[in-house]
Amino acid sequence: MSKQRILSIEYIRGLSMLGVIGIHTGAYSLANPDVNVHLFALLEICTRFSVPIFFFVSAFGLFLHHNLEAPFNYFNFMKRRCRTVLIPYIVWSLLYMIHYTWVSGDISPWFPGILVKYLLFGLASYQLYFLVILLWFYSFMPLWRMIVKGIAKAPGFYLTVLLLLQIAVNYYSSYILEANFANRYINMAIQYRLSYWVIHYIFIFLLGAICALHYQQFIHKLRKYRIAITCFFGVTLLGMTGYYYHLLFTKHYSPEEAVNTVHQLSPIGVLYTLATTLFLLVLFESYRLNPVIKATLTQLGERSYAVYLVHPFVMYYLIGFINSKNIIMSVPVVLAFYVFTAAISLAISWLIHFSSRSRPSIGLLLTGSAAKK
Structure with missing residues (x-):
């Protein structure tokens, strides 16, 4: 696998991180009753590919050098994933809960039943x-191996x-399924389905x-049909924004209300995620990037994990x-x-990175890895 191809995935990760910050910025912009609906569309609608495409990137990393014919050691696989995802997840969850209790005085999240619910979902x-969804994806790795063999x-x-x-399942989950069962645990499982149901993102993962x-072979096909892919991207983007303005x-x-209807799990949202994924691969594989953009996306891609984890803290104090x-x-x-959110979060991610050189436990706890000295 050439360096350029790996960089293309890194660029997508960095761009997606900017999209995630955009989505969360859009939520804060609603503090203005007279919110600019066009900027809101840019932040909340055009960025809707950001979270699903992270599952594409995660699966790409898992299978990049994965031999489907070789024996698979599930225990060692999960051990590594628990170190890189589960430990940081628990640490950051506790940090956010401690912070919430500190600023609000509310200790209810620490009650055993509520604590378990917080960590589960x-x-x-x-x-x-x-x-949480990523950990569930990892736990089903033997199943994905079998499915990928068949798809190949x-x-x-x-x-x-x-x-x-995927379109049918997501439509049912988004617009039809309701948590109105007699059993409260079933209702809870349905109520928080967006927090752990891998079924919402199986297509983009595979x-x-x-x-x-x-x-x-995949990139060769994309280059061959790059004009059609660009048109596909344009049509789906127009579909997302057009539906948004129609609702408004x-x-x-x-x-x-509009953005809660036109989201990544809507039929047009699924198609938009696919189109954006293909379009970005064509873009980054076929054209030479401006050095500044290239360096920015590389830095965001490398530090995207820490930025993703820390940026709500930054947003809280900025707002x-x-x-x-x-x-x-x-x-x-x-x-x-x-x-400012992106810049400060990136600076904090670098601080974590450099701190882990002298104290590896910092990196291991916060990002699942330590920087080399």
């Missing part, structure tokens, strides 16, 4: 659910079938696996400062909020 902070025999056909099934196993101006939805000064979340303020 990633409720300590709004971004941590991703790690006719990837075009099987991936198309999976895509259609696409990442197939892409990693047959990368050269025709159905008279609020911006928050606290803005509120203390009675500053309205106007367009310039929202953009500044976004830039």
Whole structure:
């Protein structure tokens, strides 16, 4: 696997991290009753590929050098994943809960029943659910190995079938399924399904696996059809934004209601995620990037894990400062909020990285790895 191909995945990871910060910035922009709906669309609609594409990147990393025919040691595999994901997940969950109790005085999250629920569903902070789903994906690795073996025999056909099934399942989960069963535990499991149901992201995960196993052939196909892929991306982006504006101006939805309808699990959202994934691969594999953009995406890609984990802390104190000064979340303020969040989070991620050189336990606890001296 060439360095350039690996860098392409790194660029996607970095761009997706910017998208995640955009989504969370959009939520804070709603503090302004007269929110700019066009900026909100940029932050909340155009970035909706960000979380699903992380599962593509995760599967790509898992299967990049994975031999499906070699014996698979499940214990060693899970041991490594627990170190890189489970330990940081628990540590950051506890940090966010300690912080919440410190600023609010509320100790209820520490009650045993509530604590278990928080850790099971990633409720300590709004971004941590991703790690819960990722751990579930890891736990089913033997199943993914078998499925990928089958898909590899006719990837075009099987991936198309999976895509259609994914759209149907996500539609049912998003717009039909309700937690109204007699058993409260079943209701809880359904209520928090977005926090741990891997079924919502199986297609994009398996696409990442197939892409990693047959990368050269995959990229060759993408380059061959790059015009069609670019058009596909444009059509799905237009579909996402067009549906959003339709809900706003025709159905008279609020911006928050609209984005809760036009999300990554909606039918157009699934297609948009696929189109963006293919488009970014074509873009990064076929064209030479500006050195500044290349360096920025590389840094964000390398530090994306720590940035993802820490940025809600940064946002909390930035919004606290803005509120203390009675500053309205106007367009310039929202953009500044976004830039400062990304910059400060990146700086903290570097601090964690360099600190782990002298104290490896810092890196192991916070990011699952320690920097080499």
